[in-house]
Amino acid sequence: MMQTLLTALKPKSEFSKRIKSRHKKFWNDPEAEIIRNTVMSAEDPIEKWKNVPNWQRKLSNKYNSREFAKMYGCKVPDLYWKGRDVVNINFYKLPQQYVIRPTIGHSCSAVFLMDGDYNLFDKTYYTHTEIINCLNSYLQENPKLEFLVEEFLTNEQGEHKILDDYKIFAFNGKIAAILVINRTSPKTGYQTAYTEDWIQTESLVNSYPEGIHQQPPACLDEMIADVKKLSKAYEIFVRVDYYATSKGAVFGEFSPTPSRGNSSTSYASKLFTSYWKKYCDGMI
Structure with missing residues (x-):
């Protein structure tokens, strides 16, 4: 304080x-x-990215930022799923380790770093239903959100x-x-x-x-x-x-x-x- x-x-x-x-x-x-x-898409011409004042605001959307990085030949995590209808996430087709993060946000809010049923971030076990309920609660607060289900990157070891x-x-x-x-x-x-x-x-x-x-x-x-x-x-x-x-x-x-x-x-x-x-x- x-x-x-x-x-x-x-x-x-x-x-x-x-x-x-x-x-x-x-x-x-x-x-x-x-x-x-x-x-936006990595296939879009740069003129389309820059067609509004302070166009960099588009890159505060984490999906758009992925696409922008891809456009310049940079590596990004593999993307397994994207959207708002989180009930459609097929958890059984995901690998054992995966990451869920929102397209809007900061300070790692609403991020799930999953190893099986265990979230390494908050050190809590989740069922698939509990994850969906959590994601829906964030969507109720901000319906403009989307979620990305991505590759859980391993460290250099x-x-x-x-x-x-x-x-x-x-x-x-x-x-x-x-x-x-x-x-x-x-x-x-x-x-x-x-x-x-x-x-x-x-x-x-x-x-x-x-x-x-x-x-x-x-x-x-x-x-x-x-x-x-x-x-x-x-x-x-x-x-x-x-x-x-x-x-x-x-x-x-x-x-x-x-x-x-x-x-x-x-x-x-x-x-x-x-x-x-x-x-x-x-x-x-």
Whole structure:
């Protein structure tokens, strides 16, 4: 409670102000949800992706972001099912391990990381009926949602575990920093931060305790190349989330307003503001 109060009272950095301003412009628009939920395809020409102001909002839909990454030759998890009529998910045709996630959302909300009947995220056993009931409850809160049933990616050692998150802060093709979250649950884990050359830096966020130095993933070069390519295509600042897996670097999602600018350390705020001014000058 005290930490929350102190965070609220702390003066906002320039980076935080930029993110909050972007969030307001992106999502206070009455057309925002129509734009976000316009279903796109990797086969669509880039002109169709960019046919509305602040077109990047389309990429806040996780299905669209998959398609965009595919369009640029990046790996994505295999897709087993997509839709709202969750009673039509045929669980008996799914592999033993699979992931369910919503097309809209953040902070791993409504994500099921299933190993048989066990959800590794909330450490709870579910029947198929219970999963369907949970998904329907989320749909009642937001009927615009769809759900994706995807491949449960294995780590570089081929294990079905909660994957480490590689959160890469990118500015029009330039990488400012890599935040690694060694996740233990949707909201717990440890952080370390690195340059693209894997030199450890000061912490980037205040929402996770500091972890220990770790070796770079085997697919780091592939991950860096993918992110630079996607960031250049995205144009404006974005955090690109990636996974290091047994099949190499795999795209996760785009985060245009990470934590709404609230969790960055002083070091990160200064770094990101300098990159924004240098590489995204005049951009939202």
